[in-house]
Amino acid sequence: MGVQADIYPADALGCAVEEDGSLSCALSGYDFCVYLDKDKYAARMLEKLGMRLFNSARAVEDCDDKMQTFIRLADMGIPMPKTLPAPLCYDPQMPVKEDILRGVERELGYPVIIKSAYGSLGAGVFMASDGVQLKAAAERLKCSPHLFQRYVAESCGRDVRVIVVGGRVVAAMERRSRGDFRSNIELGGVGRPFTPDEGLSKLCVRAADGLGLDYCGADVLFGREGYLLCEVNSNAFFGGIERVTGINVAREYALYMYKTIYGGMPDAV
Ligand SMILES: Nc1ncnc2c1ncn2[C@@H]1O[C@H](COP(=O)(O)OP(=O)(O)O)[C@@H](O)[C@H]1O
Ligand SMILES: [Mg+2]
Structure with a gap:
């Protein structure tokens, strides 16, 4: 898309609080940062230095802690298991x-x-x-x-992973596991494409908005009375869902970031 990107591990950002009380960082001159880490200190420092992070430090922190996620989303009309x-x-x-x-x-x-x-x-x-x-x-x-x-017994070994980018559902897959109540692919769950209905899409978009996320993967359980939000991953992997659905999730995210930072669409698309 014509954007030059440099890749840094979080420990190479050189962020510090100095003796005079100022913040310093080895990086400068960047328009934005695709923050794929969960290191809250580096994220907070980069933001304080004026960097736009995708996702924001606060959103990553709130998602990293599952209880914190639920507290933040309480009273927003999002069904969750007690x-x-x-x-x-x-x-x-x-x-x-x-x-x-x-x-x-x-x-x-x-x-x-x-x-x-x-x-x-x-x-x-x-x-x-x-x-x-x-x-x-x-x-x-x-x-x-x-x-x-x-x-949520009705959802044993089964859930939906929904990817939301910029307030829009871009991909979803149902995950099923035969031998485990947990449907994670890493534990043997198998994914297949899933078309979310309006209720599921709304629930996931509401959760992403409520947490201030640019990008996320929401895990949703099938409850007896309807969908129940299980957790929201700010740093959701997308390789698996891309293979299952054939949707280029990374491209959707890159386009959204481009539009957010530069306004229109990139020439190269
Ligand atoms: N309350 C629940 N009832 C039924 N199954 C659950 C419940 N919570 C989690 N699971 C199952 O366990 C999996 C992992 O839980 P999750 O909260 O998403 O943690 P992780 O961050 O490890 O993926 C879910 O995808 C789901 O299949
Ligand atoms: Mg999960």
Whole structure:
């Protein structure tokens, strides 16, 4: 598209807070930055120095933490599975309070989902079928941010990944797993093209707007009463969904960034 791009790892940006209290950065002269990292410090510093980031530092931070995402999106008319934040524990020797576990049991029933707030690729998502499993999972996660969530049984091993670019749905795929309640491709889920109806599109666009995202991949569960937002990925990989749908997601994102920064369409398109 006629835009020269340089690629830097986040640790090569040379951002620092100096002794005189000013901010410094080795980079300058760029119109914008396609920020593919989740490093919140570098993102905040680049923005403070005037760089336009795709996505913004705040949006990446809010998506990185699944509980924070839900809190931010609450009261925006977006259905989500009932979710309880887990109180943090600062002493690894201290057992998780029985009251907390009984509360989860009472509010969410079994099976119940326990998630690390910062997990990805399905690795931090667990299911507990009874009090013994709930206690074991809560003990494992007690010193890092995590949450408890209603298990959406109708969606077992199945969800939809929807890519939103600039407030528009550009691609979607259904993911199904045979051997796991988690449908992540990395855990054996298989994707196939999916045509979102208006309700699903609206839900995903509303979530992306609510979080201030230029680009995202929303995971949506099939609830008994309708769709339920599962999580929003600010840094969603697009290689898999491009292969499944044949849609050039990267190009859609690049075009959107071009239009946002320079106004019209690039000559080279
Ligand atoms: N509350 C839930 N009920 C049923 N399945 C769930 C629930 N939460 C997550 N899953 C399944 O687990 C997968 C991974 O969960 P997700 O929250 O998207 O975490 P990750 O960031 O690891 O992808 C989802 O794609 C979905 O298939
Ligand atoms: Mg996910």
